[in-house]
Amino acid sequence: MAALLWLLIPLVAAVGAGLWGSWAARNRRTGDVSELNGYVRFREAMERSHTGTETDSLDPEADTLPPVESRTDAPAVH
Numbered sequence: 001m002a003a004l005l006w007l008l009i010p011l012v013a014a015v016g017a018g019l020w021g022s023w024a025a026r027n028r029r030t031g032d033v034s035e036l037n038g039y040v041r042f043r044e045a046m047e048r049s050h051t052g053t054e055t056d057s058l059d060p061e062a063d064t065l066p067p068v069e070s071r072t073d074a075p076a077v078h
Helices: 002-024 033-050 053-058
Strands: none
Touching: none
């Protein structure tokens, strides 16, 4: 009787593996539509965030920070 119990362990494992395999290989109905929509939204957001900043960063004449002496956050050195 004990030998039969030991044989049930691999049988239960095989049935469980078969059930999991059939669940993992199921036909998903969502497809790529939601992923492609997310990618389109990502591209649009990236295009909006880069609008107008590329030409500013390429301009060597642009001075974005005031000189060190006039900044209020610079520590006083004596």
